[in-house]
Amino acid sequence: MERRSKSGTAEADVVVQDGSGRTGDGARRAGGDDRAASGADAARGPRAKRGVPEGLWLKCDGCGATIYRKEAEEILNVCPQCGYHWYVSAAxxxxxxxxxxxxxxWDANLRPTDPLGFRDKKPYADRIVAEQKRTGLADAALTGTGMIRARRVACGVTDSSFIMGSMGSVVGERLTRLVERATESRLPLIIISASGGGARMHEGILSLMQMAKVSAALARYSKAGGLFISVLTNPTMGGVAASFASLGDLVFAEPRALIGFAGPRTIKATIRVELPKGFQTSEFLL
Structure with a gap:
């Protein structure tokens, strides 16, 4: 298409048409918009790929299999491939x-204190507060009563997530009161141990005496004719294994649970001897 200028010379109109059918300035503006959009996309970078939601799968420490978390939870946090038992909280x-x-x-109001003003990497008082916030527990033991198939029992559980389930004054006191109430009410007693820390060094001799205190209460309970069922889970170590956890009328243990006093690495480093395979597991102790 031609048009005449005032001087009479012919000028050619440039006709530009884009894919939308727009021509001329509209197409040029559209092209600019497209370039701007492309630039914005480039600035945002490549679109993120959708991954697997975190925590959906578990890797078994026993056999290495990858297990759907919901499947494991349906069978009480046990690996369906090899029977490995994952950590289970007290609750x-x-x-x-x-x-x-x-x-x-029972005794939910008991709270640990810092009688020695103990400090390692940080003050014990600060460590207690941090552990309470992280775990939602007051200390490493949960005690009380409930029903099993409509039969009332006294029940206590230690939790390895709270300072490795170590036994301080509060843990010892709660367990002692649990045993004493079971004695008074003539209730069957179940204690599930998950204590890798033994006696809690932060409380010194006050922690060590809990071993004797709980054991003495269990002796009175046994003399009164009570039935004590002790369940050992991974790990059950130190002062807990050396006291109440080993005193059950019936003692059950998780498969491959670590059970003993000093840990295998400590023993190996001390006596410098290669330990038998599976040393200090529940199967080995049979």
């Missing part, structure tokens, strides 16, 4: 063991 164990809605906690 979860209570839920697994007792009839739904029957648990009544």
């Amino acid at each position: 979860q164990r209570i839920g697994q063991l007792l009839d739904t809605g029957t648990f009544e906690e």
Whole structure:
């Protein structure tokens, strides 16, 4: 198409048409918009790929298999391939063991203190507060009563997530009161141990004396004719294994649970001897 200028010379109109059918200035503007959009996309970078939601799968430490978390939870956090037992919190164990809605906690008001003003990497008082916030527990033991198939029992659980389940003054006191109430009420007693820390060094001799205190209460309970069932889970070590955890009328243990006094690495480093395979596991101790 031509048009005449005032001087009479012919000028050619440049006709530009884009894919949308727009021509001329509209197409040029559209092209600019497209370039701007492309630039914005480039600035944002490549679109993120959708990954697998975190925590959906578990890797078994026993056989290395990858297990769907929901599948493991349906069978009480046990690997369906090899029977490996994952960590279970004290609250979860209570839920697994007792009839739904029957648990009544005892001595929930007991709180640990720092009688020695102990400090390692940080003050013990600060460590207690941090552990309480992280775990939601007051200390490493949960005690109370509930029903199993409509039969009332006294029940205690230690939790390795709170300073490795170590036994300080509060843990010892709660367990002692648990045993004494079971004695008074003539209740069967179940204690599930998950204590890798033994006696809690932060409380010194006050912690060590809990071993004797709980054991003495169990002796009185046994003399009164009580039935004490002790369940050892991974890990059950140190002063806990050396006291109440080993005193059950019936003692059960998780498969491949670490059970003993000093840990295998400590023993190996001390006596410099290669230890037998599976040393200090529940199967080895049979």
